[in-house]
Amino acid sequence: MEWKSCYLDIVLVPLSLAMSLAYHCWLWHKVRTQPLSTIIGTNASGRRFWVAAMMKDNEKKNILAVQTLRNSIMGSxxxxxxxxxxxxxxxxxxxxTYSVKRPINDSVFGAHGELMVALKYVTILCIFLFSFFCHSLSIRFINQVNILINSPQDPASVVTPEYISELLEKGFVLNTVGNRLFYTALPLLLWIFGPLLAFLCSFTMIPLLYNLDFVLGFNKQGKIEHQINTCGDCESQ
Structure with a gap:
């Protein structure tokens, strides 16, 4: 009987996690191949220009750079x-010592055994700990950028805009990974009350993340810019 009650947990929960993993693998592929079609790639490109601009005119923009990085540190x-x-x-x-099984004995679907309940709580705990680890490392990298971005410009120095941009990018990548792990924990929290809710939450979250992760007008803008460049080349000839 316990095995039959586990059917939905065994099928729906791994399926919801697989959907989230497949979406983020596809997102990573898009960031690597077409970075300007994603918000992550566009923001990464903008941050590189921002670091170069801050270091080029450091005497006037040093306070702006520190305040901007401080806001990022506060978010992490x-x-x-x-x-x-x-x-x-x-x-x-x-x-x-209180039985964590009691509040969810009336769940509509899914297993109610002590082993399954413990598995739910331990899985959620591990994801939150990994998210904390990523955000902590993000704070570390952004703190380094906060110090180095105001360092004196010396042609022989190894602290170049490219090096600082790389540190800043690592910090923001870790911040993004920590946020995505936090989002992944939301369906697992609903798993406590049944695997069907976890599956529906993951199924609903993917379209929302798509609208937040991609520049929806990228293809149209790319075609327009290509046509403008083509017309300009024809006129110059």
Missing amino acids: TLMATTCILLSAGLAAVISS
């Missing part, structure tokens, strides 16, 4: 704090 700090607080709460629930 907020997410890291949220993740570690949720992890501490889940750890307290798991180690508590």
Whole structure:
């Protein structure tokens, strides 16, 4: 009977995680091959120009650079704090003598065994801990950029705009990974009340993330720019 009640958990939860993983693999492929078609690639390109502009006119823009990086650090700090607080709460629930099975005995679908309930809580705890780890590393890299971006410009120095851009990009990539892990934990939180809710949450989240991750007018803009460049070349000839 317990095995039959686990059918939905075994099928729907891995399927929801596989959908999320497949979407992010496709997103990573797009970022590598067509970066300007994604928000992540466009922002990465803009940050490189921003670092070069800040270091070129450092005497006038040093305060602006520090304040901008400080805002990024505050965002990562907020997410890291949220993740570690949720992890501490889940750890307290798991180690508590109170049966975590009681609040979900009335779940409509899915297994209610102690092993399955423990698996749910431990999985969510691990994801929140990994998210905290990524946000902590993001803060570390952005702090380094915050110091180095105001360093004196010396032709013999290894602290170049390219080096600082690379550090800043690592920080923002880790911040993005931490956010995506946090988003992945949301369907798993709903898994506590049944695998069907976890599947529906993942199925709904993918279109929302698509609208946030991609520049929807990229293809049209690319065609227009190509036509303009082609006409300009014809006129010059």
